[in-house]
Amino acid sequence: MTSKSKFLHLLILPAFVLALWSGTPVAASNTHHSAEAGITNRTDFDDLPPDLQEVFESTVSGATAQGKLSVYGAPYDDFGQSVALSADGNTVVVGAPNTDLTDMKDVGVAYIFVRDSGVWEHQATLSNQSMLSPDINTDVETKGGTTIYFGQSVSISDDGNTVLVGAPNSGGFVDQGIAVIFTRSGDTWTHLTTLVAGDAAEGDGFGYSVALSGDGLAAVIGTPGADIDAKEDQGAAYLFTNSASTWSQQRKFTASDGAAGDEFGTAISISDNGGTVVAGAPSAKIGSNIEQGAVYIFMKFLNSWTPVKITASAGEADDLFGRAVAVNGGGSKVVIGAYGDFFSGAGNAAYVYMRAGLSWGGEQKITTPGSSRFGRSVAINDNASRVLIGSTWDKINENTRQGAAYVFDLVDSTWALQDRLVAADGLEDDWLGISAALSDDGEVSFVGTVGIDIAGNSGQGAVYAFTPGGSDWSQTQKLTGACAPNFQFGFANALSGDGLTAIIGAPSANLEGVTDQGAAYIYTRSGPVWVPQARLVASDGLAGDKFGYSVSISDDGNTAIVGAYWATVGANAHQGKAYIFTRTGTTWSEKQILTVAGAVDDWFGLSVAINGDGDLALIGAIGRDVNGKNNQGAAYTFSRSGDTWSYQALLMASDGLAGDTFGRSADFSQDGTWVIIGTPGATVDGKAMQGAAYIFTNPGSGWSQQKKLTTTAGAAHDELGISVSISNDGSIALVGAQGEEADMGRAYIFRRTASTWTQERQFTISGGLAGDHVGFSTALSGDGRIALVGAYGTDEFGKQDKGMAYLFVKQNGSWSAKTILSAADGAANDQFGFSVALSADGNTALIGARNNAMQGHNLQGAVYPYALNYPTQNELYLPLLVR
Known part of the structure; x- marks a missing residue:
């Protein structure tokens, strides 16, 4: 399992805090006190003139750079x-x-x-x-x-x-x-x-x-x-x-x-x-x-x-x-x-x-x-x-x-x-x-x-x-400076397995006057402090691409994939693309653009996933027509050999129907031998949009469908599969069903024993209301014992759609609710919980609030980090301007 993020973002067309988690993140002259300075870890001064070398060598034993906070x-x-x-x-x-x-x-x-x-x-x-x-x-x-x-x-x-x-x-x-x-x-x-x-x-x-x-x-x-x-x-x-x-x-x-x-x-x-x-x-x-x-x-x-x-x-x-x-x-x-x-x-x-x-x-x-x-x-x-x-x-x-x-x-x-x-x-x-x-x-x-x-x-x-x-x-x-309205920073986010690198999508970012081209931002953590490392943009980006709508990152944080589902390929509008980026030291570079022989409105890149090793990628295309069935959807796998990524396989539901939107969400096990694919539009037993999730496995001989996951008491418009996450070993799955009970929503745990999958637990929020959208985003820890469930439509203190996220932990064989997470500075319509991510050990979480307004910039978006070991961390945001 990799980032546990989960690209769990519905395509929208027209408390209490226990000791385990803090639940309280924090946001980053007197000219008689003016100056200008900085320092590195210097132990030699060979670049200086000889007379100054002696001065420094006698007074400086070497200082250490401790970190930096910046915004774009x-x-x-x-x-x-x-x-x-x-x-x-x-x-x-x-x-x-x-x-x-x-x-x-x-x-x-x-x-x-x-x-x-x-x-x-x-x-x-x-x-x-x-x-x-x-x-x-x-x-x-x-x-x-x-x-x-x-x-x-x-x-x-x-x-x-x-x-x-x-x-x-x-x-x-x-x-x-x-x-x-x-x-x-x-x-x-x-x-x-x-x-x-x-x-x-x-x-x-x-x-x-x-x-x-x-x-x-x-x-x-x-x-x-x-x-x-x-x-x-x-x-x-x-x-x-x-x-x-x-x-x-x-x-x-x-x-x-x-x-x-x-x-x-x-x-x-x-x-x-x-x-x-x-x-x-x-x-x-x-x-x-x-x-x-x-x-x-x-x-x-x-x-x-x-x-x-x-x-x-x-x-x-x-x-x-x-x-x-x-x-x-x-x-x-x-x-x-x-x-x-x-x-x-x-x-x-x-x-x-x-x-x-x-x-x-x-x-x-x-x-x-x-x-x-x-x-x-x-x-x-x-x-x-x-x-x-x-x-x-x-x-x-x-x-x-x-x-x-x-x-x-x-x-x-x-x-x-x-x-x-x-x-x-x-x-x-x-x-x-x-x-x-x-x-x-x-x-x-x-x-x-x-x-x-x-x-x-x-x-x-x-x-x-x-x-x-x-x-x-x-x-x-x-x-460093600047933020912007309408970026929807935090629309998607993902964490590396070690919890030290985050990638955050901002699909509505305007770049140099190009509307909705989109961007993704890399942050790294040192102790409790998150600092920006890079902004990723498409080398061939155009207006409306929505680059950053989906993101995923490898366990070591050195390989990332970013979806741009609205991108035009050849003459095909909205066919979609995905982009691979890699990190060397602290420098990120675009390595390859992934496309397939698609068609208009395939929406390839609406979801993306990468395995823990960073050598397998999966890209969902919910608009793909299959055998005349409009928008049945499909998913594509790519594998890496050296620095080159190649198409590997086309995954489709064996019983797919028109409008299934197969590929709406996806996740890999750590080694990439298991994959779960969400299909929230699937009709099940005549119940439109009840939804499902499909399990595929590849033991080395090729990909095959193993199981279709549905709930025992599913109903029309549950949208099961709007979000998915899977454990490192591929034996535990967490699936969101944000449409249940008039969009109150639930999330479900499924467990595999040998080759048999069973529904183990459903997460229902006591006191939940219609429109909470519980399960719209989900994330699992590597061992499958910690589950994070977003509910972006939850109201709090009279603030409609402020949003929350819920933490569940399995201890002594039993699942229980542990913590409600909400933004202390949240406002109505922030939609906190629109995206969530967990590190492999479950000690670090990211929660996106895509509509958060920073300094009056509407829909700028923010991401809130939470930690087990570091009870307060700084809010990640893009403070200042649209261009």
Whole structure:
């Protein structure tokens, strides 16, 4: 037996929790706490210059990558362009300014993630669509095209309950810019207000940088494109404060000696109490040095602000001093990035300055040999004992511009290098270090990388989370962006025998504007945490294929089959296809497309199954006409020799009739010598659609039908066979009959002794109601002792069709109900239980809720993992957009 998933998905045309199972799954800057970083398990540093090798070998004993959480976005989303972290390190906001929303390009979004027991989970998506309000032009999407860049900058209050997001290309004028404030109550985020400069003008870029005070009561907005006294792009920054939940503009900061092109406000930071504001002007000309850069610090004393200008003591042209800035919570130290011009060799440094009264001094310059664009991002912790510095163009091994981030600690008044953070899966042109953030205690860091490809999406971007282990740091998770409505993620799912790899179908996924092409998603589990590994798509996919309608996976998780029953073959519309994918290491590739000599509307691929060894496949074709009998249905077996799959046999019911829909569901025993095929449309003793399941066996001499399974008290429209599952040794079968008792539904256990099959047990839910659809999905453990039965139409707490799943266990020779599983965050019409899967040992389960709405995206779908050994696991979903 393999995945025990069971492709148990009716073709829809027009509690209590015991100790065994938890039943409660869980869902995945303060610019003075900004930064950029990552780390691998490094024990040598041969790729570094000799002088830096010695430094690292003396300070780093090797850190271990621990895992990553991600969800799927699109090419060039630039997820990770900005990042901010709450003081306690438990809430992070990530900007993705180039994300498209439906037909609007580069609108942008921001994602909220929260950490629970060490696991980062997606909590909310903040978007342009949620920020339109009476105080801004509601035609904002059309200004300057649809390029808004919401998420270009982000910041968060110390308690994590207030977020500020910049959108520098939005507003009533072209590229005027706005900044938007959101607040959290419980787990719900709400748009509070939109900030606009009182003297806003075209091209200001208001919101290019943003910063919130630690108490969330003051916001400063960088506006590097502002014209000051006819000096184009001199730049400015605006201070807003919150009094009694009302935000108002208090002050406009500018450089008294500013000049055209300074771009004052490119980077912004603010202290916890809002009394210290830092603004970078990286393009400022100092003496004759073009773009040497400067930083302006404004300090509030009584009711007035005192400005101080800082420049690097040995600055040069093209340093871009001030391109990144961060002030600590107390406003006593500031770190300034000067990543410079790579081609001129300028910059490539960071500087730390200390406050004394109303003066700043004590310059300390930080550099690292061999780095490139070091200082592109900076962060500092609350007590100013640790800084984090991004270096986006560092060469890692042979990967040019992969990027890195560096951790420095203040030791005896000197900034000492502690670690270089590198993404474990980094590649050329990832640009790790584009953004960064530190928690107040410096124990949690986030580092953005906008160049990384995710699941084939070039430049989608990601953010890496790191925590220190002793004197070293380890990568804890990786966050990436996006979800979509109408994907029906979780329509089908399957688990590998070891329970460590899941495949989840999303047959309604729209890919690059291609409607209902479909996709399947691979997740892997490390401990209790599920993380995405790949998105599978058909190499020849077309609109309406419904790729992902059915899925199955081998015991080792390295071979998967995906059905696309609506695909056109030659001139035959809806004949259907199936696709074989294999995994090498962590890379998935399409190996073969399986088709047969079929006809229009065969629906080949409506169900699929693969045996535990991954060398036999079965594909159902319920629309196949047999000897003039329309839609009698058939199933095809394929076998693998080496890397090649070949047609093996055609299986049909010996007593088949028109409309049987033989092949609606299917499952293999572990070694592939037994197969069970569901036929929910079968007429039995004159009872239309009573349904049946057929057992076939192949001891090595060919396939033969052994038994037709029917129930002892079957009735018309029971639809027995809508779902099927079989044990590893092929001796126990679980068959769903979702139509019994006016669609209340039941499931049945059949047992084989020698060659004789008998009905052993029926599962009836006490208190069940018409329309529950118990048995629509079923899964068995490998030994046949644990049964999972989905009931997607069950109502709970007044929520119609919220859905449930039921766990039954056989102990001491007797079956009993053990647990009711339901989604704690479920809603009406989620249809939780539409698909189910069990690992071979029965310790891991997946339950699909194909209509679950994530962040308001209707019919996006979700899958909930449950575990015996890990009582809480993260919900798997696709958080954000349709394209």
